[in-house]
Amino acid sequence: MRIGAIEAGGTKFICGIGNEQGVIEDSISFPTEHPDVTLGKVIQYFTDKEVEAIGIGSFGPIELHPESAQYGYVTTTPKPGWENYNFLGTLKRNFHVPYGWDTDVNAAAYGEVVWGAEKGLRSCLYYTIGTGVGVGVYAEGQLVHGLVHPEGGHVLTRRHPQDDFTGICPYHGDCLEGMAAGPAIEARWQKRGFELPSDHQAWEIEAYYIAQSITNAILMTSPQKIILGGGVMQQSQLFPLIREAVKHNLSGYVKAAEITSHIERYIVPPGLGHQAGLYGALALGLRAYKQAAENISIQLNM
Ligand code: ADP
Ligand code: ZN
Secondary structure: OOEEEEEEOOOEEEEEEEOOOOOEEEEEEEEOOOHHHHHHHHHHHHOOOOOOEEEEEEOOOEOOOOOOOOOOEEOOOOOOOOOOEEHHHHHHHHOOOOEEEEEHHHHHHHHHHHHOOOOOOOOEEEEEEOOOEEEEEEEOOEEOOOOOOOOHHHOEOOOOOOOOOOOOEOOOEOEHHHHHOHHHHHHHHOOOHHHOOOOOHHHHHHHHHHHHHHHHHHHHHOOOOEEEEOHHHHOOOHHHHHHHHHHHHHOOOOOOHHHHOOHHHOEEOOOOHHHHHHHHHHHHHHHHHHHHHHHHHHHHHO
16 A cells, blocks of 8 residues: 655655555655645655555644635645645645645644554644644544644743743744744754753753643643654753653642653653654555545445
């Protein structure tokens, strides 16, 4: 079986071909430009590949409700050319196969559940801390969409006592993304994240904000695992700082051994490394293929 996978990021696209065992056989990456250019490259890549389904994890916001006339669109992004762009429709005109369609972070969460650190779990959160901050939500065995889709990168924060940085989110200023995404670190310290030493105060402040949102998420939805990916989390010293801050915030209130005794197994890096998104897209494609096959067999049996 050949399933197409697209990790559609705001900075770069990755396209790949994989199979039902979760083996990616081939992949290609290119920068995200105007959709005519970028989708042109995507279509070129999949032409002659004979894929049987395609899964897409996309940057957003995107429209996820099948009953909406805008289903499959990228909606309110400031990225030139992408606002109200019919991403899925453009592909559908070229490849007549079943499609899986979800946010990039939901796809990454799903990839981890199907093939990575979360295997077999019924719930998890996948955070990416990179150019932006996003949170994929998988709960009770389902990817959560809700009203629009979760936008956990923009939760509000309580200021670190030694931090007077005002934040850079164009909507909220000091939301999580405004305070803790890669560009926020750079704006606060006038240095790129990887240029700061691992014992710099930046990382304690960074952990403070991430841990705050994780604490709230634990209290709100009680996930079975929390995965932290994205460029900024390459700073592995953040993991112990975040774990300690979460424990401190919860103060023993949530009595689960995963938190009180072995939090190092509860707040973890992605099992699939930087490929969680692409594997997630593959898993979405595979799921779409299986659903389409089931629908056909139901119709044949009627
Ligand atoms: P994107 O979010 O665009 O998909 P990344 O997840 O790689 O891409 O995130 C890019 C951001 O992460 C940039 O702001 C960059 O400065 C930051 N970053 C990348 N690598 C590191 C690192 N090793 N340490 C700290 N920050 C990093
Ligand atoms: Zn915001």
